[in-house]
Amino acid sequence: MTRNNVVITGLGVISPVGTGREDFWAGLREGRSGFREITLFDTSPFVVKAAGEISGFDPLVYLGKKGVRELDRSTRLICSAARLALDDARLLIPDDNSDAVGISIGATFGSLHSISQFDRVGLTEGPRCVNPSHFPNTVINSPASQVSIRFGIKGFNTTISNGFCAGLDSLMYASDFLRLKRADTVLAGGVEELCEETFRGFYLLGCLSGSDGSEPICCPFDARRNGVTLSEGACMLVLEDMQAAQNRGADILAVVLGYGSSFDRSGGEGEGLLRAVTAAMADAGCAIDEIDYISSCANSSRDLDRTETRVIRQVFGEESRKIPVSSIKSMVGESFSASGSLSLASAVGVIRDGIIPPTVNYQVRDPECALDYVVNEPRKKHIRKVLITASDPYGQNSSVILGRYAGER
Numbered sequence: 001m002t003r004n005n006v007v008i009t010g011l012g013v014i015s016p017v018g019t020g021r022e023d024f025w026a027g028l029r030e031g032r033s034g035f036r037e038i039t040l041f042d043t044s045p046f047v048v049k050a051a052g053e054i055s056g057f058d059p060l061v062y063l064g065k066k067g068v069r070e071l072d073r074s075t076r077l078i079c080s081a082a083r084l085a086l087d088d089a090r091l092l093i094p095d096d097n098s099d100a101v102g103i104s105i106g107a108t109f110g111s112l113h114s115i116s117q118f119d120r121v122g123l124t125e126g127p128r129c130v131n132p133s134h135f136p137n138t139v140i141n142s143p144a145s146q147v148s149i150r151f152g153i154k155g156f157n158t159t160i161s162n163g164f165c166a167g168l169d170s171l172m173y174a175s176d177f178l179r180l181k182r183a184d185t186v187l188a189g190g191v192e193e194l195c196e197e198t199f200r201g202f203y204l205l206g207c208l209s210g211s212d213g214s215e216p217i218c219c220p221f222d223a224r225r226n227g228v229t230l231s232e233g234a235c236m237l238v239l240e241d242m243q244a245a246q247n248r249g250a251d252i253l254a255v256v257l258g259y260g261s262s263f264d265r266s267g268g269e270g271e272g273l274l275r276a277v278t279a280a281m282a283d284a285g286c287a288i289d290e291i292d293y294i295s296s297c298a299n300s301s302r303d304l305d306r307t308e309t310r311v312i313r314q315v316f317g318e319e320s321r322k323i324p325v326s327s328i329k330s331m332v333g334e335s336f337s338a339s340g341s342l343s344l345a346s347a348v349g350v351i352r353d354g355i356i357p358p359t360v361n362y363q364v365r366d367p368e369c370a371l372d373y374v375v376n377e378p379r380k381k382h383i384r385k386v387l388i389t390a391s392d393p394y395g396q397n398s399s400v401i402l403g404r405y406a407g408e409r
Contacts, residue, residue: 008255187237261396
């Protein structure tokens with residue numbers, strides 16, 4: 001398979017700003033805020049009370065009643081996203097070909113609440129008192145495994161747990177399987193649930209905007225930024241070989257042109273992200289003047305936003321002044337393992353409809369963050385290729401380039 005023969009044919013999105021690809025895209029273009037008062041747990045111990053909580057989520061709408069009761073929130077979210085993605089791709093998984101379908105899901109903290117609840121009973125009441133039906137939720141590969149079980153998928157099943165980059169890396173891993181012809185179709189994505197355990201961890205580390213008593217605000221690239229707004233979400237993409245997708249008459253949404261990843265032990269210096277972006281450009285055979293939009297991983301933390309800006313300047317030089325940049329995290333927040341997949345879904349919408357979602361809440365310019373940011377209002381532009389970035393504070397960096405399908409105008 002040539003490098004440009006992996007295509008996206010379906011999207012399933014459940015996010016704080018919208019469910020389903022059209023509602024999600026509309027929410028981003030409207031600048032819809034996904035932040036609201038937390039209802040999933042008691043916030044009285046915290047100064048910060050809001051997050052990107054998905055309100056009104058009912059898994060029964062997507063999955064029916066069978067086998068849902070014992071699933072935790074992460075697994076319900078990703079299984080529902082998978083249902084939406086399969087329906088969007090108009091893809092059926094027959095028994096005689098299910099071995100050729102794989103799963104690749106990014107999930108890092110997805111089991112944290114389940115582990116906490118299960119162990120609490122074991123520690124306080126004894127191991128004989130735990131509910132054995134809750135045990136499967138405590139393993140980190142539970143969301144991916146449950147997707148395979150529910151939809152009869154018998155091919156490879158992989159969970160990637162490297163934080164902020166997990167969503168992009170799940171697509172890379174899936175694409176490699178397709179390139180190597182070890183699978184015909186792969187469901188790739190990411191999921192993270194909002195729970196007290198994760199929230200408390202970010203809060204105690206001082207990473208959350210407003211945790212120091214200041215006004216909570218999510219404003220990537222803005223000089224007022226003071227931390228992330230934690231969020232949740234699930235996104236699944238259906239990836240196929242281009243020829244196979246064409247043969248079945250699938251609606252090809254975008255093409256996976258290239259990707260790269262790099263670990264940087266120095267953390268926030270930007271060398272790892274620089275290598276990841278450079279590798280993605282080389283893999284795609286893409287010149288610097290061919291990128292029409294950058295979907296940024298900026299999450300309103302002081303260091304990441306500044307570092308990414310510096311890397312973009314290094315890679316694109318004078319061309320960086322001409323490339324629109326925006327961060328959807330200003331609306332959907334930092335959903336950790338799900339964030340890369342949500343950015344991919346957003347990029348597909350930009351390619352399809354030629355409307356770049358804005359970075360909202362932008363007011364005060366930071367001299368160290370000086371690029372062509374799309375702020376507060378969407379921008380219309382014909383898009384051929386999009387660069388999507390992800391950078392983890394502990395050293396992992398990833399980058400993906402998506403492009404317009406040549407069969408479209």
